[in-house]
Amino acid sequence: MFEMLRVLTKPAIRRRSHNFFVNSASVIASVDLRPSRSFSSHQGGNMDPKKFALPARYQGQEKSVWVEYIQLALETKPLNLGQGFPDYAPPAYVTQALSDVATGDNVLLNQYTRGFGHPRLVAALSRLYSQLVRRPIDSQTEILVTSGAYEALFSTIQGHVGPGDEVVIIEPYFDCYEPMVLTAGGKPIFVPLRPKTESGVKSTSSADWVLDPDELSSAFNDRTKAIILNTPHNPVGKVFSKKELTLIADLCLRWDALCISDEVYEWLVYPPNEHIRIATLPGMWERTITIGSAGKTFSVTGWKLGWAYGPASLMTNLQLVHQNCVYTCPTPIQEAVARGFELELGRLDSPECFFKSLPAELEAKRDLMANFLADVGMVPTIPQGGYFMIADWSPLASKVPLNQEKDKWKDYRFTKWMSRNLKLQGIPPSAFYCADHKPLGEDFVRYCFIKKDENLHEAAKILKKWKGSSL
Ligand SMILES: Cc1ncc(COP(=O)(O)O)c(C=O)c1O
Numbered sequence: 001m002f003e004m005l006r007v008l009t010k011p012a013i014r015r016r017s018h019n020f021f022v023n024s025a026s027v028i029a030s031v032d033l034r035p036s037r038s039f040s041s042h043q044g045g046n047m048d049p050k051k052f053a054l055p056a057r058y059q060g061q062e063k064s065v066w067v068e069y070i071q072l073a074l075e076t077k078p079l080n081l082g083q084g085f086p087d088y089a090p091p092a093y094v095t096q097a098l099s100d101v102a103t104g105d106n107v108l109l110n111q112y113t114r115g116f117g118h119p120r121l122v123a124a125l126s127r128l129y130s131q132l133v134r135r136p137i138d139s140q141t142e143i144l145v146t147s148g149a150y151e152a153l154f155s156t157i158q159g160h161v162g163p164g165d166e167v168v169i170i171e172p173y174f175d176c177y178e179p180m181v182l183t184a185g186g187k188p189i190f191v192p193l194r195p196k197t198e199s200g201v202k203s204t205s206s207a208d209w210v211l212d213p214d215e216l217s218s219a220f221n222d223r224t225k226a227i228i229l230n231t232p233h234n235p236v237g238k239v240f241s242k243k244e245l246t247l248i249a250d251l252c253l254r255w256d257a258l259c260i261s262d263e264v265y266e267w268l269v270y271p272p273n274e275h276i277r278i279a280t281l282p283g284m285w286e287r288t289i290t291i292g293s294a295g296k297t298f299s300v301t302g303w304k305l306g307w308a309y310g311p312a313s314l315m316t317n318l319q320l321v322h323q324n325c326v327y328t329c330p331t332p333i334q335e336a337v338a339r340g341f342e343l344e345l346g347r348l349d350s351p352e353c354f355f356k357s358l359p360a361e362l363e364a365k366r367d368l369m370a371n372f373l374a375d376v377g378m379v380p381t382i383p384q385g386g387y388f389m390i391a392d393w394s395p396l397a398s399k400v401p402l403n404q405e406k407d408k409w410k411d412y413r414f415t416k417w418m419s420r421n422l423k424l425q426g427i428p429p430s431a432f433y434c435a436d437h438k439p440l441g442e443d444f445v446r447y448c449f450i451k452k453d454e455n456l457h458e459a460a461k462i463l464k465k466w467k468g469s470s471l
Contacts (some may be wrong), residue, residue, distance in 0.1 A: 009239035010405050031467060061179045064429035070418065078425040079445040079458055084234070084388060088452050090299040091354050096353075098303075098336035099392065108350075110125050115327050116319055117145030117307070118334035129290075129309055131348075133279050134217020140314055141312035143320055145334060147326050149264045149293035149306035152318075154437050156181055156260050156289050156308055159317030160188040165225035171237055172432030172441055174262065189219045190434045193236060195381070197392075202374045204240040206383045213247055219467040220251050227251070229278060232265040235429055237448040241275040249281045257285065258314070263385040264293035264306070265283055267355040270363045273384040279310070294337045299358065299450070303333050335447070362387055362449065365456060369449045372460035376467045378445075387450040394443040410442045418445075424462050 028149060054062075066083070073080050089095070101109050113119070117139075121446045127138035146152040161167055163185035169177050171192040181188045193209040220227075229248060231240040240248075252259050261278050269275045279288040290312035295301035308318055340354075347353045351360075351432065366382070369389055373380040379390040393400075393414055405413035411428035430441035449456065 009175075012458060033263075045444045057183045058179075061182070065175060065427060069146055069415075069425065069427060072419050073425055076419045076423065076425070078419045078423040079455060079462065080425045081455075081459060082425045082427045082447070083450060084448050085295075085301040086449070086450045087455060091340075094300060094336060094340045096296045097339040098332055101332040101335045103341075107289070111331060112328050113331040113334060117143055117325055118331055118338065119155070121145055121334040121338035121341070123346065124338045125307055125309065125322070127345055128183050132278055132428065133285065133290075137287060137309055138312065142315055143307060143309045143313055144322055146306045146308060146322060147302040147329055148295060149185075149262065149303075150176060151326055151396045152291040152306045152308040153177070153262065153302075153323070154164050155318040155321040156291070157181055157184050158321045160289075160314070161225055164223060166221070166223045167225055168216075168227040169434075170227075170229065170256075170411055171285040171437055172429055173228070173233050174230060176432055178434060186225065187223075187432065189217050189224075189382055190437060191216050192433070192437055192440055193233075193238065194440075197379070198352065200381065202372055203290065203380050203382055206233070206236045206381050206385075207241075209238050211247070216247065217251060218434075222255070222259065223260045224255045225255045226260050228260045228262065230262040232263075232269055232275065232383075232385025234265065235340055235388045235427070236381060236433055237386045237388055237390075239269055239275060239384040242276055242418060245276055245278045245281060248283050249278060253283050254285055256285070259288045261291055262289045266292060267297060268359050269385040270359060270366065270383070271272055272322055275385065282355060285316075289314055290324045294340075297336065298340050303337070305329055305333050365449045365451070365453070368453070368456050368460070372456075372463055373447075375460075376463040388446050388448055390444045390446050393444050393445050394450075411439055411444060415445055422462050422466055424459055 050316040058367070069082050073082065092387075117125070122143045122145065125143050125145075126137045129143075130137045144152070144155065145344055146155060156255075157167070157180040161181060164304040165186040166189050167181045167186045168389050169181070169188050170187045180190050189242055191211060193211055195204065195209050197204045197208060227248060229240070231238065231245075233239070248259065249255070256397050259278055263275070263277065266275050277284050279290050279291060289308050292306060293306050295303055298406040308315070344353055344355060348355070351357065368388065370380045370382050373389070373391045377395050379395065380391040383389055397410075400414055402410060402413045402417065405416045407413050407416065409428060409430040411430050415426050415428045424445045426445040428441070429444040429446050430438040433441045447459075
């Protein structure tokens with residue numbers, strides 16, 4: 001086994017160029033993501049549909065904004081600012097590394113690797129995060145490599161949440177948190193970030209979206225198993241301050257709760273804001289599982305590689321879930337990401353470092369988007385981090401024939417109308433709220449700004465033209 005791992009970690013010698021870029025739209029187009037649940041006698045003989053119905057733990061979770069809006073995009077072919085991925089090439093050294101790995105002399109790099117994380121990658125992650133959280137992180141016992149941050153969330157929630165456990169979820173939230181808690185048998189307790197926006201302003205900041213300390217405190221009790229934190233935040237772009245994180249940390253300590261900290265946008269923070277890892281707050285390492293994503297870190301979301309790190313005592317539960325569903329993640333991708341990290345580890349303080357150059361590039365895109373949204377009359381929330389922007393479109397409500405769409409929530413009707421008629425697609429933020437709180441998201445739309453400048457300018461043109469014709 002050790003011999004195999006040693007060979008696996010040997011750097012590839014040969015370098016060859018290979019085009020790995022695949023048009024994401026064509027990938028999406030080739031897959032019908034709509035759930036198919038009909039059982040006819042022709043397809044399934046005499047199978048009893050009741051017997052093969054969706055298991056109870058998944059019932060009620062059939063609706064997915066991603067399935068619906070990918071389908072909508074295929075039908076309406078809009079300029080798609082909905083989904084969160086770049087529409088331009090990732091850094092060449094990362095894609096080149098993948099090409100080198102796949103075609104290099106070390107053929108074993110195309111075979112299975114260590115289940116909890118490829119040795120070269122966990123070594124790189126350990127070097128990086130030991131610096132960032134200012135404590136040694138054991139590459140073998142304190143890190144788990146997963147199929148995207150998504151699986152890190154899944155393994156954490158499945159591994160720690162059981163029937164009767166309550167999990168505090170801050171709204172709006174990355175939409176998989178709720179079904180993941182429910183399928184684990186847990187009970188989500190929702191606490192919304194509330195905007196303290198004054199009327200009449202042209203724009204606002206994600207810092208203005210705040211938790212009510214009393215509301216948050218009252219969500220905790222003896223049954224609280226965990227809180228899910230997301231900073232920098234999707235979709236609001238909030239970067240939680242030290243004071244806000246301290247409030248959360250104090251509640252975790254007081255109620256003996258775990259903090260699941262989704263930090264996939266950890267490098268995308270705009271000055272003067274700073275990303276603070278809650279695991280670094282006093283007493284929090286012992287009760288925090290932090291989650292990251294190679295997709296977000298290196299702009300390769302299609303690679304679907306992520307990780308979780310935390311104390312060994314908490315990580316064993318995640319490892320167990322992982323070994324029984326995924327077991328091991330793709331070796332070439334792990335090796336390529338490891339090489340990417342090794343390069344960046346050597347220049348973390350330099351402006352050349354991708355973790356610095358990407359946010360600098362995105363800040364200009366953020367400002368461009370904020371300006372054109374404000375120009376058309378929406379009220380954008382300027383994000384402190386991440387690559388999403390939400391905007392209040394309600395000042396334009398009278399200009400949009402919302403009754404043309406049938407959906408219950410206004411933001412669904414607004415975004416669908418925009419996709420069909422203006423050919424510009426955003427995502428309805430009410431999807432990121434629980435059923436009772438959906439009205440809190442109805443006045444907003446979420447756009448993604450990690451897109452080519454020409455596409456952002458095109459979006460500006462579409463909105464400007466619409467403004468000229470309708471306002
Ligand atoms: C907040 C948040 N967490 C987790 C994920 C999932 O990341 P991955 O693509 O690495 O699974 C995303 C992806 O958009 C996200 O926005």
